[in-house]
Amino acid sequence: MKTTRRTAFVAAITALVVSLAGCSMGKPQASASASDSKTLTVWSMNGDLSPEVLNEINARFTKETGAKVKLEMHDWDGITTKVTTALTTSTPPDVIDVGNTQVSGYAANGGLLDLTSHKSDLEQGQTWVKGLEDSATYDGKLYGVPGLLAPFAVLYNKKIWADAGITTVPTTYDELEKDLDAIKAKHADDSSFSAFYLCGQDWYSALQWIWNDGGNIAKQSGSKWSGSLESEDSVTGVSDWKAFQNKYSAPASRTLATDSPDQTQIFADGKAATIIAPSSSIGTAVNLKSQVTKDDIGSFAIPGKDGKPQPTFTSGSDWVIPAKSAKSDLAIKWVKIAASPDIQENYVFPKQFLNPNTVEGNEHIMKSSAMTDSLKGYVDSAKAAVSTPMAAGWLKVEGNKVMETYFSSVASGTSTPQQAGEKTDAQLNDLLNQ
Template sequence: MKGWRGLAVGAAALAVAVAGCGTSTDKGSGNSGEPKTLTVWLMDGSAPTALTEALHKEFQDSNPGVTVKYDVQKWNGIQEKLTTALTSNNPPDVIELGNTQTAKFAAEETLLDLSGDVSNLNGDQWLSGLKDSLTWDGKQYGLPFYAANRTVIYRTDLFKAAGIENAPKSRDEWIAAIEKLKAANAADPEFQALYLPGQSWYALLSFIWDEGGDVAKAQGSAWAGALNTPEAKAGVDFYKKLVDTSATKAPKDADEATPQQYEVFAKGKTAMMIGLPWELGSAVKADPTLKDKTAAFPIPSKTAGKTAPVFLGGSNLAIPAGSKNQDLAKAYLKLLSSKKYQDMLAEGGAVPGTSKDTAKLATNSIGKALADSAPNGKVTPTTPSWAAVEAGQNPLKDMLTAYLTGAKSLDQATADANAALSKTLGG
């Protein structure tokens, strides 16, 4: 996952990282004092410069003769570049992967199995959802780097004017807040209590998971759709309730990127959007006055006082199976997984990957919302086939549009999407 940084409202810009191509020839028996090069690829916008500079200085000081070759990669085309690099005779030593990409490379046996190193990499501090994204065939193929999740970003001034004193802590309170906002702004035909596009399927995941459902389930070594269950249908139905109650003007046949929902939010006629930190940062950049009148709360659960499960998008770090500096790469990951550097990630606005201590993150409203909801986070199915779901004609998007527009009933929309999911995942 990319593009979630740029947080305003009292937090520094967030970061993402990817690893790169190695140039040394030693097989990785540790550092014997000989000159070696450890190549690290981190993604553009991932790790704050202050973090990488401190990390690489400390690592090189602790490993005389070792030079860290730090290469920053672009997200565009990275999957193809990694595919080529990982199958070469001289792959990178440490790489960053989107957490939905990890299963693909693990299944291709191009990543090093780190199951025996988990405890040495602060494994007891990993969030369960992030650990799941690293698991393939019962083995661990890396460590979580960072994550971010969606929260409800809202206008504090509009809430106050509508008589809403506290952020909603249940679905019922959320619906009640929408009704109050609509009533208080009834004279403005352009007003939207909640901007919710018809195909925001990442937000849909929260409602399905909150009902106890899922989009797909493992059946042995294969996966099949699970959208035809009563729980999944209840999640889809609540999505429609939000759309209908809010009377959102968002298109029912597009997602949050068409148009960019932060652009709509920045126009000042929208009270809420379900978004990522970078979207709030972009809205504030477009209208700096929003900085002092925006805040966030976790997506509420149907159970009062609880947060709904959220999709944890972010990155993992892994060691290519062909790295010639595997022991050094493990030492690098061990240092990066320490509290010192995880705190630096949190200070930058990210959910730290290998530390459950989010005190450095929860220093502002959106950081606190991220910290409060992350422990209840999950990831999409950990199968290489999932990439085809997102890259192709996403059945979840088609299902939402069909149901929201009335083209299909709930039963028919979920049944058709379920069949399409099963076909893609089974392939």
């Protein structure tokens, strides 16, 4: 997971398939020699857990086991190549922080330790958020442990909404559209203003409409995956999204990505009353040359047609253990501490405002003194988190920007929802099964 809490990297996936094919890596290797058996190597990603949180985990681990931790921080750019290479060596790191949509690609080729028999112990009496648990599971087996959750929710500028006469968040989809109509009318003279800024390539957000109408990206039957974007429910969902996007977001946004131009900057400049973004965007918006303060920002989960929050894309990270780690027993102990309720509720959330990995943890933080209006919507969104297809080929789908092309073609009108669905399903049928 990047600091934007969105992108799972796909570079070197071909190398992963070639390098790991035929390798027997499903079991832990022999114990390490005495010289290095007391040092655990952990790879963590810049932008995920902070040094303060990681230091607390390491201190607890050392106190419990007597072992030390060699912590290595890595950037997201190029990390897939590094992980791919590490998984093929005889001395990989013992624990790796990976983006949640990456797990299936590594697990499918035998690179990760099967943690299924440890699941109950790792859950520690809690219930992992379903979207995170799903993303850590491949072919019915657990290969990752949810490390953190960064769900998407609506961020809105309270001042702009209040200027249009709106002081409470919508609780139904009809109310949302009514509120946005009022905001749009208030700014009718500004063609660059968006009542709700949505980029055409922003598939993470757009999926909410498809899921809410009962559609999906793809379905699995046995070992085979098939695209389902041309299904009636998916076509209805993407049609609803197109109508919403075209009506409330500036026309220029229909073919754009969220970072070009940066949608958080647009929000900070007061050119958008509303966006969908991860909680990290709150601090970013305030720290930019901005017209908004933290107190100006509120959040809510988009209400679906059924009155419940729309299902949201699961953004987060998982801890995985390479199958070739010689210290898998120690690695499991470290991961258990990192995923523990105390670390999640008393460090991950109050120190970084990232959601805990469990249902109970998200209920707990609602009562926390650190909870603010700008964070409440993320708890509701966390409960409705949904994962992308756990197919080994999903990394290739992201690498080829299949979903970006699909949604932007619909938003811009270059393809009808049905045409785009049929074309994209043909790509999914190929890529997901590779």
